[in-house]
Amino acid sequence: MQQTIKIGTRGSVLALAQANDVKAKLVAAHADLTDESIEIVVIKTTGDIILDRHLMTAGGKGLFTKELEDALLSGDIDCAVHSSKDMPTSLPDGLALTAFLPREDVRDVFISPRANNFMGMQEGATLGTASLRRRALALRLRPDLNVVTFRGNVQTRLRKLNEGQAEATFLARAGLNRMGMEAEITETLSLDDFPPAPAQGAVTVEIKDTNTHMQERLAPLHCLDTAAQVTAERAFLASLDGSCRTPIAAVASLSDDMVTLRALLLSLDGTTVFEETGTSDRDAGAALGDTLGQKIRAQAGPEFFETLKREIEATIE
Ligand SMILES: NCc1[nH]cc(CCC(=O)O)c1CC(=O)O
Numbered sequence: 150m151q152q153t154i155k156i157g158t159r160g161s162v163l164a165l166a167q168a169n170d171v172k173a174k175l176v177a178a179h180a181d182l183t184d185e186s187i188e189i190v191v192i193k194t195t196g197d198i199i200l201d202r203h204l205m206t207a208g209g210k211g212l213f214t215k216e217l218e219d220a221l222l223s224g225d226i227d228c229a230v231h232s233s234k235d236m237p238t239s240l241p242d243g244l245a246l247t248a249f250l251p252r253e254d255v256r257d258v259f260i261s262p263r264a265n266n267f268m269g270m271q272e273g274a275t276l277g278t279a280s281l282r283r284r285a286l287a288l289r290l291r292p293d294l295n296v297v298t299f300r301g302n303v304q305t306r307l308r309k310l311n312e313g314q315a316e317a318t319f320l321a322r323a324g325l326n327r328m329g330m331e332a333e334i335t336e337t338l339s340l341d342d343f344p345p346a347p348a349q350g351a352v353t354v355e356i357k358d359t360n361t362h363m364q365e366r367l368a369p370l371h372c373l374d375t376a377a378q379v380t381a382e383r384a385f386l387a388s389l390d391g392s393c394r395t396p397i398a399a400v401a402s403l404s405d406d407m408v409t410l411r412a413l414l415l416s417l418d419g420t421t422v423f424e425e426t427g428t429s430d431r432d433a434g435a436a437l438g439d440t441l442g443q444k445i446r447a448q449a450g451p452e453f454f455e456t457l458k459r460e461i462e463a464t465i466e
Pocket of ligand 1: 232234235291303319320321322323324348349350351386
């Protein structure tokens with residue numbers, strides 16, 4: 150009798166949908182696996198527990214991943230399923246992202262019980278988002294808006310919206326699709342105006358890098374196209390030393406053997422935007438992301454980053 154495979158995940162509705170998808174795909178890919186061979190293990194992360202304080206003051210990167218990674222390293226779970234967007238750019242020693250599932254829609258959506266679309270929001274209306282990228286992109290087009298911090302998982306944010314804590318919010322289309330909640334969408338935003346966070350819409354599976362057994366099990370789930378895109382986008386993020394708490398956007402596209410990366414860095418109020426696009430061989434996406442990051446870093450200059458850091462600290466409560 151073989152041992153059960155333990156899949157670690159956060160407990161949010163979205164995280165569970167993603168973990169169950171990985172489970173179903175593993176069962177479908179391997180004749181010797183059944184539903185009973187795979188157990189979903191729910192693990193609370195610091196990011197799930199600390200909802201009253203802002204994430205940055207609570208300790209920065211990896212808040213949604215650390216407890217899962219500890220469980221991987223101790224052998225309590227065999228793999229961990231994450232939204233790639235939530236993954237810090239560098240992993241703890243001994244861990245690896247071994248599979249990227251085929252990417253979902255990368256776009257952001259606008260959700261509002263009142264306005265018909267983003268540009269149709271009333272003058273000075275309140276927009277709830279915890280994402281500095283979404284704040285900057287929104288203010289770039291609508292400097293009049295009052296952006297307030299909106300934390301919590303998708304269900305919490307929708308509840309806050311319905312309670313009237315804001316007139317509108319933004320979410321990733323991918324998450325809503327995975328939960329079958331497309332009906333909540335008011336408007337799907339254009340990629341031009343609302344480029345996504347690096348790696349948005351891509352589910353990834355993390356394992357111990359010595360676990361060749363799990364690596365083989367997960368190999369049929371791996372999507373090379375998604376990996377090529379996410380690699381370029383995450384390299385850009387890494388080269389600016391960004392976390393999820395940085396107004397950075399990046400989106401890669403593929404054609405033939407080439408990868409094209411569009412990369413942006415914004416000031417918090419959206420008035421300054423550095424944007425670069427580049428193309429390379431598909432397998433050189435990491436170098437492409439790094440190059441665009443260095444270009445933008447040089448254009449922005451050290452003062453921009455100092456001001457940005459101060460503004461971020463002043464914005465979060
Ligand atoms: N930070 C939370 C988070 N992480 C990944 C997703 C969406 C799913 C994805 O991008 O794969 C979300 C929610 C959101 O931004 O709406």
